[in-house]
Structure formats: C-alpha cells, structure tokens
Amino acid sequence: PIEPWYIGGPVIKGFGRGSKVLGIPTANLSVEGYSTILVEHPSGVYFGWARLSTRGVYKMVMSIGWNPYFHNTEKTIEPWLLHDFSEDFYGEELHLAIVGYIRPEANFPSLESLISKIYENRKIAENALDLPLYVRHKDAPYLTGSL
C-alpha cells in the first residue's frame, strides 16, 4: 500500500482521443501546480476515489505520465471514472484520492494490447477498492468536503 495523496481541479480538455480511439474516456486534470507532487510519484497506473463536485464519489483508475504509445511530450493526469455517465462534465471540479499503485508506465506493441492491459488494470482497481483497506479512503475529508 502507498500513502494516499490528493489532487484536484476542473476537468480540462485533453487530446480528444481517450474515448474516441480507445473507448476509455479519461477526465484530464491540469498538471499546473502539481509539478512537485508529480516528480515525487513515478509515472504509471494508479487507482483511488474520484469526487465530482455535483455528482458523487466514484472508483477510478488513472494514468499519470507521457503515454508512450501516443508519444506525448507533456505529462498528463488522466483518471477513468468507473461509472457510466450520460453526459460529459468538462469544467466540473474533480477531486482525487490516489490510494494504490498498479504498475509503472509502459509502451505497448499494439493498440489492442494497450486496451486489454487497461481493462485488466480496471479490474484490479475495481476489486482492490472493495477492500476495507481502500474503502475507508472514500470518506477522506478532501473528497467529502464542500468543493
């Protein structure tokens, strides 16, 4: 287990390919103000809890890094909320409690292998977040306080 850490801000526009290419929407957060925290945490796949200001708290699995498959030049913070939303929520305030680490960032030989790894990681996150060890972070003041 890792020491939980917390980041948040309004949901911003990403590269517009999360849902379109992969079928996996990721709510991008601005990295502005988080340079220190991002240096302290290795790039890779994490899981935890996400609070959307007006909607509630959801499980999430998140990539932090450069997405080597897409050759990004900027580090991104991209949580996939494990819930079906009927609409986009750009601009809404999103707070994250990051409670677990799954794997380091990696490159993939094909889009299919990337996608299947992401679904595997989603399953791991979903199961882990049901454990008492991780469930208790759902009530973190950072998530339950008024946004």
Ligand code: ADP
């Ligand atoms: P972008 O490149 O702009 O981040 P994506 O293709 O990654 O676009 O889609 C992310 C957007 O989709 C989010 O900003 C949010 O408004 C919306 N969205 C809908 N459902 C989800 C979800 N389950 N998890 C994350 N974002 C979602």
Ligand code: MG
């Ligand atoms: Mg995205």
